[in-house]
Amino acid sequence: MREYSCFDILGPVMVGPSSSHTAGAVRLGRLARAIAGGVPKEAEIILHGSFSQTYRGHGTDLALIGGLLGFNTDDVRIRNSFAIANEKGLSFKFIPANLGEGFHPNTVRFFLISAEDEKLSITGASVGGGNVVITHINDNEIELKGDLPTLITTHHDIPGVISRVSGVLAEYKINIAFMRVFRKEKRKLAHMVVETDDKVNSAIINDILKLEPIVSVRSIEPV
Amino acid sequence: MHYYNVKDLVEEAEKRAVTIGRVVKEMEAENLEVPVEQVEERMLAQWLTMKESAEIGLSEPKKSMGGLIGGEGKKLNDYRLNNKTLAGQRMNKAVSRALAVAEVNASMGKIVAAPTAGSSGILPGVLLTVQEELNLDDRRIVDGLFTASGIGIIIAQKASISGAEGGCQAECGAAAAMAAAALVELAGGLPSQAGEACAIALKNVLGLICDPVAGLVEVPCAKRNALGASLALVSADMGLAGIKSVIPVDEVIVAMGEVGCSLPDSLRETAKGGLAATPTGRELAERFLGKF
Numbered sequence: 001m002r003e004y005s006c007f008d009i010l011g012p013v014m015v016g017p018s019s020s021h022t023a024g025a026v027r028l029g030r031l032a033r034a035i036a037g038g039v040p041k042e043a044e045i046i047l048h049g050s051f052s053q054t055y056r057g058h059g060t061d062l063a064l065i066g067g068l069l070g071f072n073t074d075d076v077r078i079r080n081s082f083a084i085a086n087e088k089g090l091s092f093k094f095i096p097a098n099l100g101e102g103f104h105p106n107t108v109r110f111f112l113i114s115a116e117d118e119k120l121s122i123t124g125a126s127v128g129g130g131n132v133v134i135t136h137i138n139d140n141e142i143e144l145k146g147d148l149p150t151l152i153t154t155h156h157d158i159p160g161v162i163s164r165v166s167g168v169l170a171e172y173k174i175n176i177a178f179m180r181v182f183r184k185e186k187r188k189l190a191h192m193v194v195e196t197d198d199k200v201n202s203a204i205i206n207d208i209l210k211l212e213p214i215v216s217v218r219s220i221e222p223v
Numbered sequence: 224m225h226y227y228n229v230k231d232l233v234e235e236a237e238k239r240a241v242t243i244g245r246v247v248k249e250m251e252a253e254n255l256e257v258p259v260e261q262v263e264e265r266m267l268a269q270w271l272t273m274k275e276s277a278e279i280g281l282s283e284p285k286k287s288m289g290g291l292i293g294g295e296g297k298k299l300n301d302y303r304l305n306n307k308t309l310a311g312q313r314m315n316k317a318v319s320r321a322l323a324v325a326e327v328n329a330s331m332g333k334i335v336a337a338p339t340a341g342s343s344g345i346l347p348g349v350l351l352t353v354q355e356e357l358n359l360d361d362r363r364i365v366d367g368l369f370t371a372s373g374i375g376i377i378i379a380q381k382a383s384i385s386g387a388e389g390g391c392q393a394e395c396g397a398a399a400a401m402a403a404a405a406l407v408e409l410a411g412g413l414p415s416q417a418g419e420a421c422a423i424a425l426k427n428v429l430g431l432i433c434d435p436v437a438g439l440v441e442v443p444c445a446k447r448n449a450l451g452a453s454l455a456l457v458s459a460d461m462g463l464a465g466i467k468s469v470i471p472v473d474e475v476i477v478a479m480g481e482v483g484c485s486l487p488d489s490l491r492e493t494a495k496g497g498l499a500a501t502p503t504g505r506e507l508a509e510r511f512l513g514k515f
Contacts, residue, residue: 003254004376004379004380005251005254005255006247006248006251006262006266006368006369006372006373006376007265007266007269007372008376008379009337009338009371009372009375009376009379009384009401010266010269010335010336010337010338010346010368010371010372010375011269011335011336012335012336013268013269013272013333013334013335013336014333014334014335014336014340015331015332015333015334016327016328016329016330016331016332016333016334016340016343016440017287017288017328017329017330017331017340017341017439017440017441018340018341018440019336019339019340022331022340023340050438053438053512054437054438054439054512056288056289056511057288057289057437057438057439057441057511058288058439058440059288059331062331074333076331076332076333078331079330079331079332128385128387129385
C-alpha cells in the first residue's frame with residue numbers, strides 16, 4: 001500500500017482547475033522542455049482523448065505552453081503563457097486528434113524544433129493526481145516519470161553497456177533508483193532510462209559519454 | 224503515517240492527552256526524518272497560500288475558464304454583510320470563502336489541493352472563518368491542518384480521495400470530514416469528538432456522485448464546496464455537543480469506499496451522468512466543446 005504524507009493530502013500548491021488536466025500538463029511541458037534541452041523554437045502539439053475534448057476549459061493548452069517555458073505548476077503566469085511564449089519566440093499550435101487505441105485518454109504529443117534545430121517527437125500522458133509519464137521519444141518507447149533526476153542514453157546494443165554506465169555512476173557514489181532498457185531491434189541502437197536518487201552533474205555525464213558504445217546522453221531534471 | 228484507523232489515532236491522542244494534530248505532525252516529522260519545526264513551517268506555507276486564495280477569490284472575482292461560474296462567493300459575502308441571513312454570519316462567511324476558492328481554482332488561480340483541486344475551497348473556507356471568529360493564530364490553524372491531513376490519509380488508505388474512483392463523496396465529502404475533525408480540535412473538543420464529527424460529515428455525503436458539466440471543474444463543483452463547508456461546521460457542532468455516530472467512523476469510511484466502487488462509471492467524473500447528462504448540462508457541453 002502506498003504510504004501517504006500530509007503534503008500529499010494538503011497539496012500540491014498548484015494553479016487550477018485540475019490536477020490531471022492542468023498540473024499534469026505543466027509537468028509534461030516541463031519534461032518536453034528538459035528533453036529538448038531548453039525552450040524550443042517551435043511546438044506543434046497533438047492533443048488526444050480527454051485532452052482533445054476539454055483542453056480549453058481546463059487550461060491544458062496554457063499549461064502545456066507554460067511547462068515548455070519552464071514554469072512550475074503553481075506559477076500564476078500560466079494563465080498568460082501564450083503571450084509570454086510570443087515574447088520569447090516560441091511559436092506553437094494545437095491540433096486535437098485521435099492517436100488511436102492504446103493511448104491513455106490524457107495523452108499529448110509534442111513535435112518540437114529545439115533551440116539547436118533538433119527535431120523531436122515526444123509523447124506523454126497525465127495519469128492522475130498530477131503524475132505523468134513520457135512514453136515515447138521520437139519512435140522509441142520509453143518510460144520516464146520525471147520525479148527523479150533521470151539520464152536517457154542512446155547506445156549501441158552490445159553486451160556490457162549497462163554495467164559500464166552503472167559503474168561510472170557507482171564511482172561517483174550515485175545511487176540508481178530505477179533503470180530500464182528499451183530497444184527496437186537486437187544489436188542496433190537502444191536506450192537506457194536511469195533514474196537516480198542524487199543529482200547527476202556534467203562531469204559524470206562527460207565520463208559516460210566517453211564510453212565507446214554511448215552515442216548520446218540526455219540529463220533530465222525532476223519536474 | 225503508521226495509522227490505518229481513525230480509532231487508533233484518537234486513542235493515541237487521548238492516551239497522551241494531546242490533539243490528533245499533534246500526533247500526526249510528529250509522525251510526519253518522523254517519516255520525513257526532519258525536525259517537527261520543519262513540517263510546521265511547510266504546513267504554514269500551505270496555510271498562507273490557502274488564505275491568499277480565499278482573499279483573492281473574494282476581492283478579485285474572475286470568470287472561470289469554461290465561463291460557467293464566477294463571482295458567486297463575492298455575491299454571498301456581500302449579501303451576508305448587508306443582511307441578517309438565515310444560516311447566520313459565521314456559516315455564510317465560511318461558505319462564501321469556500322465558493323471563492325473554488326472560483327479561483329476554476330479560473331487558473333493558485334490553490335492548495337485539499338485533498339484535491341476540485342474540493343480545495345472547503346478547508347480554507349471554514350478554517351479562515353474560525354480563525355477570525357475564535358481569534359486563533361496561524362500556528363493553531365497549522366495544527367488543525369495536521370488533524371485534517373491525518374484524517375485525509377486514513378480516508379485515502381481505506382477508501383479514496385479521487386472523484387474518478389469514488390465520486391464527489393471522495394473529494395468534497397473527504398474534505399468536509401477532514402475539516403469537521405479539525406474544527407472540533409480548534410474549538411477545544413476532544414480527539415474522540417473530532418472522530419465523531421468526521422463520521423457524521425462523511426455519513427451525510429454517502430453516494431454523492433461526481434458529475435461535472437462538460438467535464439469542467441465548475442458545475443456543480445463550486446457549490447458542492449459550499450455544501451462541504453456548511454456540513455463541516457454543522458458536523459463539528461454535533462461532535463462538540465457530544466453526539467456520537469452510531470456507525471463507527473472507520474466503518475463509515477470503508478462504506479464510503481465501497482459505495483464509490485459500486486457507483487457506475489457514468490457517475491465518476493466522466494461527465495456522462497447526473498447533472499452533466501441533463502438537457503441543460505448537455506447543451507452547455509455542446510456549446511463549450513462543439514460536440515458531445
